[in-house]
Amino acid sequence: MPNQAYLRVAGLSKRFGSGENAVAAIENLSFTLDEGRFLSILGPSGCGKSTLFNIIAGLMAPDSGDVTLNGESMLLRPGMTGYMLQKDLLLPWRTVADNIILSQTLHGVRRSKALDAALPDARACGLETMLRRRPDELSGGQRQRAALVRTLQTGKPLLLLDEPFGALDAITRLHLQELLTDVCMKKDKTVLFITHDVDEALLLSDEVLIMGSQPGRIIAHYHLPQEKPRTLKTLALPRLIEIKGEIMQLLDQEVKRHDPHA
Amino acid sequence: MTRMHKARPLSMLMINAWRWGILLALILLWEAGSRMGLIDPFFFSSPRQIWDTAVIKWQSGQLWRDIAYTASSTILGFLLGTSIGSILGLLLWFSRRTALVAEPWMIVLNALPKLALAPVLVIWFGIGFSSKVVLAFLMTVIVSIMSAYSGVQTVDPALSTLMISLGAKRRQIFTRLVVPSAMPSIITGLRVNIALAMAGSIVGEFIASDRGLGRMIVYAGTTFDLKLVWVGVVVLSIVSVLMYAGVVLLERLLMHRWSARKPE
Structure with missing residues (x-):
């Protein structure tokens, strides 16, 4: 039996609209990811x-292609x-x-059983004293932590995190990045993480996928060399600085391809 | 130079003193005007005369029976109209097609002056208790359907997506997301509904009835017993205020459970 990838995205395409107005959201997108990778x-x-996330989450059907987890x-x-x-x-x-x-x-x-099971994660995320509060009594960072614990409580080995820290301030974001790395490593989660922040991607990931637009496709796939957990100091390592430069250039080219004045 | 004005904290004691003070002053002015001949006591009666008439009617047991009759038809109509209407409005979430077909019907039925149906309903359901309950029910049911349906439309699509991604079934999305999301809309409609139900019951009694505060007012008016008319109006106002207070209490209890924020 051939060596099977844990997550396999194969030839995924999805268009929105019909006829001349149809827009290709993603086209022939393929990649694989091993278990426990970020x-x-x-x-x-x-x-x-x-x-892409909506298709992997089972919320949307692609026009063609397949997504498999352990072959399923x-x-x-x-x-x-x-x-x-x-x-x-x-839920407010x-x-x-x-x-x-x-x-x-x-x-x-x-x-009661579910709460017992959730308590260690809630404690790890510093929420144990806030369990009886309503969401509007929490800060933005605390709410995101609660959402993270809820995601972890699904018990699913594959996590899809769509810009989870995008709306947070820099300090809170840093704390949550550390927390996420810690929790994912301890629980051996496989994570797909969407972000607009190159430093965040380099800090958290084992691999980085760069996508181009119109149509959505993969233009680069990096396997990062440095072992995790990483720190802000690690980001200053020459190889990571080099990768960051390449990523920034790719993203810049991609933006300018559609808008030369950008 | 700009002067900063500090808002003084409002004392509830002072506000309540003003509220009751105004009421007391109006009663005293009314009584004094009536005794001094400034107000015609035949047409406007006086607080003292109203009180005496009310005591006589209370002691005979008639006033209490009329209050109980009107209050029970109002409450029953309100409960039936609100609960059935809310359930129907919520169920529209399951079928967008049904909701789109029903929408113009709801608007037409809501605009229809239901009180104009009172004579027909009295013929259909008789002059007894049921015609009053049906009228109170009709007054509230369409408003409740519309309130619940507008609540259903406020459900955040992102929350629906989240529930589906967590593997929730349609029934679970309804009970755990749609119903709680629509609750504030339903609860807000309760205050309006109790007043509508009361209006339905009273008009039903005006048309034809053998009991109730509405019948008492009509009967007293036709026999020129204006003191009794005023007793009816005052008692009806008190009953309305008590029911409104009851609904506000119910609203607080429900909001405590369903609102985003815990009440202070």
């Missing part, structure tokens, strides 16, 4: 990153991944505790 996806706005197709099968978006999407009428166990209770787990 892959960041960078690309200009509108390059199809979120479409994920197409239109929601619930196979832990999906976290830029907005925390906490539920307490933090009831928000973080939402996935468990949807699958019939008793509340």
Whole structure:
């Protein structure tokens, strides 16, 4: 039997609209990812990153291609991944505790049992004293932490994180990046991470995928050399600076390709 | 030089003192005007005469029976109209097609003056209790459907996406996302609904009834017993205020459960 990739995205294409107005969101997109790896996806706005995530999450069907996890197709099968978006999407009428166990209770787990299971993650994310609060009583960083714990509680080995820290201030973002690295390494999660921040991608990832737009496609795939966990100091290593330069240049070219005045 | 004005904290004690003070002053002015001949006591009665008439009616048991009759038809109509209307409005979430077909019907039915149906309903359901309940029900049900449906339309699509990504079934999205999201809209409609239900019951009693505060007012008016008319108006106002207060309490209890923020 051939050596099978953990996550395989093969020949994925998706168009929106029809006839002359049809827009190719992604075209013939393929990559693989091994178990326990952290892959960041960078690309200009509108390059199809979120479409890719929606297809992997089983929320949207592609026009062609397939996505498999351990050889099993994920197409239109929601619930196979832990999906976290830029907005925390906490249910405002539920307490933090009831928000973080939402996935468990949807699958019939008793509340008390689900809470017991969630407590270590809540503690690791510094939420143990806030479990009885409502989301509007939390800061932006605390809300994102609660959303992260909720995503972890899905128990899914593959996490899709769509710009989860995009709306946070620099300090809070740094804390959450450290927390995410720590949690993912301890729990051996495989992560797909969308970001617009090159430093964030270099800090967190094992691999970085650069996407171009119109149509959305892969223009580079980097395997980062440095072992994790990384620190801000690690980012100053010559090889990472070199990669950062290349990524910035690729992104710049991609933006200028569509808008020469940018 | 700009002068900073500091807002003084409002004392609830002072506000309540003003509220009750105005009421007391109006009653005293009314009574004094009536005794001094500034107001015709035949047409406007006086607080003292209203009180005496109310005491006589209370002691005979008639006033209490009328209050109970009107209050129970109002509450029953309100509960049936609000709950059935809200459930129907919420269920529209399941079928966009049904909702689109129903929308113009809801607008037409809401605009229809339901009180104009009172004579027909009295013929259909008789002069007894049921015609009053049906009228109170009709007054509230369409408003409740519309409130619940507008609440359903406020559901954040991103939250629906999240629920689907977590593997939630359609029924679970309805019970755990749609219903709670629509609750503030439904709860906000309660205050309006209790007033509408009361209007329905009273008009039903005006048309034809053998009991109730509405019947008491019509009967007293036709026999020129204007003191009793005023008793009816005052008692009806008190009953309305008590029901409104009850709904506000219910609203607070429900909001505590469903609103984003815990009440202070």
